[in-house]
Amino acid sequence: MSQFGPDYIRAIAPYQAGKPIAETAREYGLDEASIVKLASNENPFGVPESAKAAMAAAAAELGRYPDANGFELKAALAKRYDVPAEWITLGNGSNDILEIAARAFVQAGQSVLYAQYSFAVYALAAQGIGARGIVVPARDHGHDLDAMLAAIEDDTRLVFIANPNNPTGTFIPAAEIAAFLAKVPAHVVVVLDEAYNEYLDAQDQFESSQWVRSYPNLVVSRTFSKAYGLAGLRVGFAIAQPAATDLMNRVRQPFNVNSLAQAAAIAALNDKAFLEQGAANNRAGYAQLTAAFDELKLQYVPSHGNFVLVKVGEDDGAGARVNVALLKQGVIVRPVGAYGLPQWLRISIGLPQENAAFIAALKKALA
């Protein structure tokens, strides 16, 4: 083991991504075309046609650098979210936004707060800058905002909240987030990570982008990877007041969002039909999966995202064991042992036939 680099970097356990289809085919001797991947909360409809056309048009200019300030995409986002374009930071995926926030608002030795069972990248973003992560125990698999408020220390500079949360799918209603924001000290930045916002039912939706007007320490983070079907392109964005946006702009890479991604995101943002189709499929898929879990008497966490966390056994080997049994049948899901949930698996909601293939494979795996 090399002794290069700081201790806090050597202490990092690398992010475990969903297993790629090609790798699974190689390892299990399967035909790639037969594999069902429900492991990375991707959009089962893939890239919207509108975005494909926009990318084809943008491809001719790939010899040039992308617009470093993302003028057109920011203008489209500003219009959509009714905020000034100067309040927007683009990211190479919203993962980039999370890391940019850590670098912009926290220095080594200070603390970053997040919930148990919340998105793995919060810990990584903190560790990557030598900050101390404070993990607040979850309540019913979700954020316990009262406990998070109480856990803020003198040196805490950043709080990450995932709403809905990944990998558990839990959701915090608007009123609870508002009450939390009203009590957080003004020098502590709150990143409200809404990667799955577009999957929320209409009655749960709220305009967090407008809350930014009241809270200079609020950063709202969104992505084009999920409902917009552009995970492979890597586009996310943050909305925050100018003081916070200015700091984030200082630490981001100058060309962090490529030209194809900028063009595709503008097209996808305006593709209402694609979003509606995805939301309808997600609702139907959630009903399909949870009906099967009920039939199999498996506990699951009610989800507000495009995935469901399901308990597949009582022993700590259950998640890994059932995962391998599914892989052998060509179904890739996400084990969550690294999240401290070794009895559970996270299943992304796919097309009806993909969900059905998973359910059939699960029944065999559990038999």
Ligand SMILES: Cc1ncc(COP(=O)(O)O)c(C=O)c1O
């Ligand atoms: C809660 C949450 N935030 C952020 C991300 C990052 O996604 P991306 O970098 O593709 O925008 C994910 C991806 O799974 C997520 O689940």
